[in-house]
Each structure stands twice: as structure tokens, then as C-alpha cells.
Amino acid sequence: MNERQAKVIEAAKKSFSMFGYKATTVDQIAKIAGVGKGTIYTYFSNKEELLQAIVRTLVSEMRETADNAVEPDKSFSENLHKGIYGILIYRKEHALLLKLADEVREIGTQAAKDALQQFENEVVNYIKKRLDVAIEKGKYTDCHTELVAFVMYKTYISLVVDWEKNHEPLSNEEVLLFVKQYFLNRLEY
Amino acid sequence: MNERQAKVIEAAKKSFSMFGYKATTVDQIAKIAGVGKGTIYTYFSNKEELLQAIVRTLVSEMRETADNAVEPDKSFSENLHKGIYGILIYRKEHALLLKLADEVREIGTQAAKDALQQFENEVVNYIKKRLDVAIEKGKYTDCHTELVAFVMYKTYISLVVDWEKNHEPLSNEEVLLFVKQYFLNRLEY
Amino acid sequence: MNERQAKVIEAAKKSFSMFGYKATTVDQIAKIAGVGKGTIYTYFSNKEELLQAIVRTLVSEMRETADNAVEPDKSFSENLHKGIYGILIYRKEHALLLKLADEVREIGTQAAKDALQQFENEVVNYIKKRLDVAIEKGKYTDCHTELVAFVMYKTYISLVVDWEKNHEPLSNEEVLLFVKQYFLNRLEY
Amino acid sequence: MNERQAKVIEAAKKSFSMFGYKATTVDQIAKIAGVGKGTIYTYFSNKEELLQAIVRTLVSEMRETADNAVEPDKSFSENLHKGIYGILIYRKEHALLLKLADEVREIGTQAAKDALQQFENEVVNYIKKRLDVAIEKGKYTDCHTELVAFVMYKTYISLVVDWEKNHEPLSNEEVLLFVKQYFLNRLEY
DNA sequence: AATGAATGAGCTTTCATTCAT
DNA sequence: AATGAATGAAAGCTCATTCAT
Incomplete structure (x- = not known):
């Protein structure tokens, strides 16, 4: 688990907490994590x-x-x-x-x-x-x-x-x- | 509250119960209620x-x-x-x-x-x-x-x-x- | 087969002819057919x-x-x-x-x-x-x-x-x- | 034309043959050629x-x-x-x-x-x-x-x-x- | 020189809402 | 008043290309 992956997970946790799973967009997670949208798909296939x-x-x-x-x-x-x-x-x-x-x-x-x-x-x-x-x-x-x-x-x-x-x-x-x-x-x- | 309105509300209740608010589509509600999709918007503005x-x-x-x-x-x-x-x-x-x-x-x-x-x-x-x-x-x-x-x-x-x-x-x-x-x-x- | 559906098919034919299947975007078809992108999905599920x-x-x-x-x-x-x-x-x-x-x-x-x-x-x-x-x-x-x-x-x-x-x-x-x-x-x- | 370049070309030929140009991803070529994706861009600008x-x-x-x-x-x-x-x-x-x-x-x-x-x-x-x-x-x-x-x-x-x-x-x-x-x-x- | 993680433009698809009939 | 075809904004996802190592 590298640093970037950790940032993504942290951001997703935060956003899922605040908005729920369905209402959280991948774009949001990326923005919160401070990474590109594609990066998320590097670590998680969906x-x-x-x-x-x-x-x-x-x-x-x-x-x-x-x-x-x-x-x-x-x-x-x-x-x-x-x-x-x-x-x-x-x-x-x-x-x-x-x-x-x-x-x-x-x-x-x-x-x-x-x-x-x-x-x-x-x-x-x-x-x-x-x-x-x-x-x-x-x-x-x-x-x-x-x-x-x-x-x-x-x-x-x-x-x-x-x-x-x-x-x-x-x-x-x-x-x-x-x-x-x-x-x-x-x-x- | 007329009969049509009641049917819509009943259908929405059922669908919200089963799938949640976001995951329920207006189409679904209309189908369950047995009315046209547009009808829902006659009674509820959104x-x-x-x-x-x-x-x-x-x-x-x-x-x-x-x-x-x-x-x-x-x-x-x-x-x-x-x-x-x-x-x-x-x-x-x-x-x-x-x-x-x-x-x-x-x-x-x-x-x-x-x-x-x-x-x-x-x-x-x-x-x-x-x-x-x-x-x-x-x-x-x-x-x-x-x-x-x-x-x-x-x-x-x-x-x-x-x-x-x-x-x-x-x-x-x-x-x-x-x-x-x-x-x-x-x-x- | 109504008129709109026919227009979509005609547009798709034209675009597939010109650019092939993969290189044709649904947006293109919609634009050529003069309909909204969503309309295409009304008639064809994908x-x-x-x-x-x-x-x-x-x-x-x-x-x-x-x-x-x-x-x-x-x-x-x-x-x-x-x-x-x-x-x-x-x-x-x-x-x-x-x-x-x-x-x-x-x-x-x-x-x-x-x-x-x-x-x-x-x-x-x-x-x-x-x-x-x-x-x-x-x-x-x-x-x-x-x-x-x-x-x-x-x-x-x-x-x-x-x-x-x-x-x-x-x-x-x-x-x-x-x-x-x-x-x-x-x-x- | 060095050995690496040749392997890339060979891999691309194979993949283009099987899937066509558009449907072949650069990743695929790299994998078949057994080189890194970046290597391809060392020899071919795109x-x-x-x-x-x-x-x-x-x-x-x-x-x-x-x-x-x-x-x-x-x-x-x-x-x-x-x-x-x-x-x-x-x-x-x-x-x-x-x-x-x-x-x-x-x-x-x-x-x-x-x-x-x-x-x-x-x-x-x-x-x-x-x-x-x-x-x-x-x-x-x-x-x-x-x-x-x-x-x-x-x-x-x-x-x-x-x-x-x-x-x-x-x-x-x-x-x-x-x-x-x-x-x-x-x-x- | 070689790499592959990082990226975002661009794709297909969904769905709340509108509106002509 | 009732309808559902039409719509486009917005979503998830792909992939050619870049660049730090």
C-alpha cells in the first residue's frame, strides 16, 4: 500500500462518509485525494x-x-x-x-x-x-x-x-x- | 389527495423502501404505480x-x-x-x-x-x-x-x-x- | 419503425460507413441524425x-x-x-x-x-x-x-x-x- | 533497428492483425513485446x-x-x-x-x-x-x-x-x- | 535508456425533467 | 389531465501519452 493509494482510500472514506456510496462520484474522490481520476483506476479496477x-x-x-x-x-x-x-x-x-x-x-x-x-x-x-x-x-x-x-x-x-x-x-x-x-x-x- | 396521487405515493414508498431514494428511478415508480411518468410530475414538481x-x-x-x-x-x-x-x-x-x-x-x-x-x-x-x-x-x-x-x-x-x-x-x-x-x-x- | 428511429439508423449507417463502428461515437450519430443523444437509447439499448x-x-x-x-x-x-x-x-x-x-x-x-x-x-x-x-x-x-x-x-x-x-x-x-x-x-x- | 525495436514491431504486427489498429492498446503491445510501455515511446513518438x-x-x-x-x-x-x-x-x-x-x-x-x-x-x-x-x-x-x-x-x-x-x-x-x-x-x- | 505510475480527454450509458400530443 | 418520447447533464470507465525515477 503506497502513499498515493492511501490518499485515495482516505479520500474515499471521507466522501463515502459524507455522501454515501452512490452519491459519491469518482471525480470527487480524485479531487479530495489530490490525484487524477485515472489514478484511482490504477489501483482499483472499479x-x-x-x-x-x-x-x-x-x-x-x-x-x-x-x-x-x-x-x-x-x-x-x-x-x-x-x-x-x-x-x-x-x-x-x-x-x-x-x-x-x-x-x-x-x-x-x-x-x-x-x-x-x-x-x-x-x-x-x-x-x-x-x-x-x-x-x-x-x-x-x-x-x-x-x-x-x-x-x-x-x-x-x-x-x-x-x-x-x-x-x-x-x-x-x-x-x-x-x-x-x-x-x-x-x-x- | 386523489386516487392517482395515492397510487404514486404508495409506489414510491415501496420502491424507496427496497432500493433507497437515489437508486429509485422515476420510471420505476411510474411502472409500479401503473401511471405514466409524466403524471408524477403533474402532482409533484420533482x-x-x-x-x-x-x-x-x-x-x-x-x-x-x-x-x-x-x-x-x-x-x-x-x-x-x-x-x-x-x-x-x-x-x-x-x-x-x-x-x-x-x-x-x-x-x-x-x-x-x-x-x-x-x-x-x-x-x-x-x-x-x-x-x-x-x-x-x-x-x-x-x-x-x-x-x-x-x-x-x-x-x-x-x-x-x-x-x-x-x-x-x-x-x-x-x-x-x-x-x-x-x-x-x-x-x- | 417511426421517423425518428429511421433518422437514427440512417445517421448510424452513414457514420459507420465513413468511420467504422469503433471510431463512430454515439454523439456523432446523434448530431448527424439531428436528435438528442438520449433519444438513441430510447430505441436501441446500446x-x-x-x-x-x-x-x-x-x-x-x-x-x-x-x-x-x-x-x-x-x-x-x-x-x-x-x-x-x-x-x-x-x-x-x-x-x-x-x-x-x-x-x-x-x-x-x-x-x-x-x-x-x-x-x-x-x-x-x-x-x-x-x-x-x-x-x-x-x-x-x-x-x-x-x-x-x-x-x-x-x-x-x-x-x-x-x-x-x-x-x-x-x-x-x-x-x-x-x-x-x-x-x-x-x-x- | 535494434533488438528491442524489432520486438515491439513484431508485437504490434501480431496485435494489429488480431484486433485491428484502434482496438489494440499500447499496453497490449508492450506486454506482448515484453517491454515497458514507455519503451515504445522511446522509439516511436506515438x-x-x-x-x-x-x-x-x-x-x-x-x-x-x-x-x-x-x-x-x-x-x-x-x-x-x-x-x-x-x-x-x-x-x-x-x-x-x-x-x-x-x-x-x-x-x-x-x-x-x-x-x-x-x-x-x-x-x-x-x-x-x-x-x-x-x-x-x-x-x-x-x-x-x-x-x-x-x-x-x-x-x-x-x-x-x-x-x-x-x-x-x-x-x-x-x-x-x-x-x-x-x-x-x-x-x- | 527503460520503466510504469499518473493523467485527463473522451467514450458509453443513465435518468430526472420537459413538453408536444 | 395524462402521457411517454425526447433530452442533455452528469456518471463510470478507458487508454494514448507524459514524466519522475
Whole structure:
């Protein structure tokens, strides 16, 4: 990945974030990246492959961060906190993924859809597994763990992404506090 | 609003739901509605005005339902339940509004944005006010009511809209049970 | 086939004749036809389908003419003359078909190739069959009739199409005289 | 002409033969030649000059061969045979020239057209002159020698180039036999 | 001298909008 | 009032040519 390619990806991320996939023109990306339009096609054979490259990059970055955050020696709740904190670094990127996820569901190729779906599945599964373990150890009330994990994930998104579209952004601490109060309150530390 | 106009709006709703605003062509709408393309322009001066009309329609329908649901004599929680139930009727419409909200945020005119934002504001406010009253009456733990209302609303969306994209849909009862367990458990009935 | 469609086809014929398929832009065709660029796509879903439409038109026109030219009662040589005369009317169209044939062989779809090949096959076969009959009746020296028919056809093309690229065009009579002298001289009338 | 230059020319010949001038990309040529794209521009200032170089090369090669074939002591028909045989060696190159001739006629510059036209003129003239001499010596029936020479040349092309596009190729002997039967039969040896 | 990444003019195609019928 | 053929601006993409290395 050379410097020019990176500039293109950065520009595409920005433009996809601001205008969505369909409403972003290749010309726009080129202008933002400060390169010629043709240069984009040197690295990506078409607009959609550029999208896929971005999704792949984001997904692997986030997965790595989440993986690193987990320390097997620590307790469930500590790891959950750290995992969520780890993900918090990627607020912006996360917002982008979400926007693309919905748009791509209708117009994108299977490859792009799969990559996006895979990411969501992994995050939800990550939470679900930890809930399952906690329940087994008697540390969490039995429940439909997949559903709860799913809503926890969505709530997290609401707090860090949706809320700030029309309000002052929440601090990371406020986000954690909220999740703790409503979803982890039955969890014995 | 004559019959032809209604058919156009219905067709546009369906197509916007399936493909989004930008990816829906006026031709498609005309074909689904079973009218000529020109006819659409007899009633709506352009594609965006058609969008606005849809949003206005949806918002007022939903508002009316929610208003009717509230009976001043009944208790807070009963009204909240009924209000949420009322909204549940509009699952599909709600999904549409959400999709459009995000897309319009970037490519739409102010008028369209306002119409969409207004709806979310009203729903959240509806919940917030009831939470405020409950807290005042000592029936709910004090909290950042706007934020809680916002998350309740978003959770509701997650449960009825997002979940079923990849799972079996939840029944209305399951949805209500979930909201009660996690958000209304501190509420004394 | 309405008037506008006819104008587009006429313009495309002219432009394909002058510049070939690949070097003809849709803009050019539109300008020559005096219609908007979009209009072309109203009638032909893409540039290649326009090409196919032209080929189909030409082929059927020429076939019809050749068919009408043949009168079963008349002698072989008379019919051959009349058939060739009939085809002579389409000098220009023939030139176009030849140009397209060669270009399409490499870049076109199978449909276009087939249509063009079919035409050549029919013409050559038409001649071959008449040669076969003449030989059977002892009126023509035995020979590799398919090859002779093929060369007769090509010679005809050379005379009416290629020659005039750099010389004064030959009259129809001169063309007939030439063919008679070199290919039909062994034919007893 | 160094080795690199020769490889480029060889590659361009091959690609022009297969896809034509316009449909051949400089990238393709470079890849086939096994050199960098930029290298081509070291030797040829643009794509068309590369075309001209090829035509020049072919023309001079063929001319040399034809010249060598003629032996002033031998009879007309012997020389004609030898000349045609000499040209037969260049079947492939000839086919290329023909394809290019037609394409260049419309999109090429004057220089390219001239180079190509020059070749055809020379070949036809070569035949014409020999016919003129034969007629003068009373060895060939008087006729429009330029036209006959032109058609002989075209017939030769039909036999060695066009025929094999859809049939088994003819042997050199078959080609010669055909030409003799139809064009040289009045020639007294 | 050799390279291939970078470029933008120019191509085909789409689609919101207009307007004659 | 209803229509859909006509339109051109704007999109994604290609490729001959340039130029820094």
C-alpha cells in the first residue's frame, strides 16, 4: 500500500462518509485525494472494488484492535469494557461501515455485503460468547444471549454514532456508564 | 389527495423502501404505480417533493396513532405501552423513514431533512416527557431523560427493524418484554 | 419503425460507413441524425444493438431484392445477371456490410457476427446452386463450385466497392461485362 | 533497428492483425513485446508512427522479394508466377496490410494512408506492366489492363486471405491453378 | 535508456425533467 | 389531465501519452 493509494482510500472514506456510496462520484474522490481520476483506476479496477478495499481495511483494523484488547487473565466485565473501549477508537470508521452496510445491502455486490455482515456478526458473537460464559458461571441472569448481545451492540452504536448527529457527543466514560447501568447491572463483578 | 396521487405515493414508498431514494428511478415508480411518468410530475414538481410528501404523510399518520393511543386517565406505564404498541403497527413505514433519513441527510434539501428530523424528535420527545413525569412522581430513577428516551427509541428500532434482517422476526410481545426488562424495570407500576 | 428511429439508423449507417463502428461515437450519430443523444437509447439499448439493427435491416432488404430478381422460367445466366443487377442497387449498403463484417469479427458479439456471416453465406450459396445446376445440365465446366462462387462474389465486390476507392466508378454494364468475360465465358447461353 | 525495436514491431504486427489498429492498446503491445510501455515511446513518438513503421517495413520487405523474383531473361508468365509465388510467402503480412488499409483510410493521418496505398499501387502496377508487355507481344488479349491487374490482385487476396476465414486454407498450388484458369488462360506461353 | 505510475480527454450509458400530443 | 418520447447533464470507465525515477 503506497502513499498515493492511501490518499485515495482516505479520500474515499471521507466522501463515502459524507455522501454515501452512490452519491459519491469518482471525480470527487480524485479531487479530495489530490490525484487524477485515472489514478484511482490504477489501483482499483472499479468504484466497487474501492469500496471493498475500504471495508476490508476497516474490518481487519477493528478486529485486530478488539482482539488485542482482550486479556484472557482478566474477568469478563473487564474484558468487555476493554473490548468496547478498543472499538471506541474507531467511532468514525464505525459510522462509515454502518452507512455503507445499509446502502450496499441494495446495490452492492455479494462480496461487499458479506464483508460487512461478517463484521457485525463477529462483534455480536464476541459479546454473546462472553455473556454465555458469564451465565454459565452464574454471574449473569439467563437470557436470550444473542438478542441481548445484538441490542447491546446496537445501543453502543446509537450512543456513539447516532446521538451526536443532533447532540453534543458523549464522552467515552458516559457511554460506558450507560451500558453498565442498563445491560451490565445484573452482572456481579 | 386523489386516487392517482395515492397510487404514486404508495409506489414510491415501496420502491424507496427496497432500493433507497437515489437508486429509485422515476420510471420505476411510474411502472409500479401503473401511471405514466409524466403524471408524477403533474402532482409533484420533482422527485424530492415526492419524498417530502411521503415523509409528511407518514409522520402525520404515526402522530395521529400515537396521540389516539394516549388516554389521560390511564397510568404512565399503561400509556407508554399503548403508545409503543401503536407505533408497532408502523414497523415497515418506520424502516422506510430510517433509511431515508440517513440518505437524505447528505443529498437532500433542507426541507426534506427537516421533515424527517421532526418525526424522530417528536417520538423521542413523547417518551422523554413521560419519563419526566414519572420521575417527578418518584416512579422512575432520575436520569438523563432525553438520552434514555433516545436509546429506548433506537432499541425499539433495533428490535423490530434491524433484528429481522438476519433473524426470525420478534413478536410484538417479545419486543415489549425486552423493553420492559431493560428500561422499565425500575419503574413502579 | 417511426421517423425518428429511421433518422437514427440512417445517421448510424452513414457514420459507420465513413468511420467504422469503433471510431463512430454515439454523439456523432446523434448530431448527424439531428436528435438528442438520449433519444438513441430510447430505441436501441446500446451501441451494439444499433449495429445489429442496421445489419438485420440491410440483410433482409438485400435478400428480398435478390429473391424477387429470380424468375424460375428464365435461363440460368439470365437469372444470374438479374440477381447480380438486383444486388448492384445496394452498392453502398454492401460496402458498409463489408466494413462492419471485418471490424465486428474482432470486437462484436456473436449475434452481430452471425448476422453478417449469414448474409455472405447466402449470397455465395445462391451463386453456387446456380453453378451446380448449370454444370448438371452440361452448360458449365465442372469445377469447385463453392470456391468459384466465392471468388465471383469477391470479384463483384472488388469491382463495385474497392475499385472506386481510387478510380472512377465503373458503370453497371462494365461490371457485368467483366464478370461475363472471366467467369461466364464457358457458359453456353 | 535494434533488438528491442524489432520486438515491439513484431508485437504490434501480431496485435494489429488480431484486433485491428484502434482496438489494440499500447499496453497490449508492450506486454506482448515484453517491454515497458514507455519503451515504445522511446522509439516511436506515438501509436500512429508505430503503424507507419510497420507498414514501411512490410512494404519494403515485400517489394524486395518481388524484385528478386523477377528474372529479365525468363518469359512473362514465368516471371508472373515467380512474382506471385514470392508474394505468397507474405500471406499473413498481407492480411494485416489489408485490415489496416481499411481502418486507416478513415481514422489515420495522410502519412499512414499514403504508405499503405503506395503498396497496393506497386503490386497492381507490377502486374499491369507485365500484362501490357504481353499484349504488345500479342500474347494476351487486349483489355483494360489496370482493371484486370486490380482484379487479379484482389482475387489473389480472396483466395489466400478471405477464403480461409471460413474454410480450409488452399495450398499455394491450388491458388496458382485458379489464377491460371481464370485469368491467364488466354495467355500463350 | 527503460520503466510504469499518473493523467485527463473522451467514450458509453443513465435518468430526472420537459413538453408536444 | 395524462402521457411517454425526447433530452442533455452528469456518471463510470478507458487508454494514448507524459514524466519522475
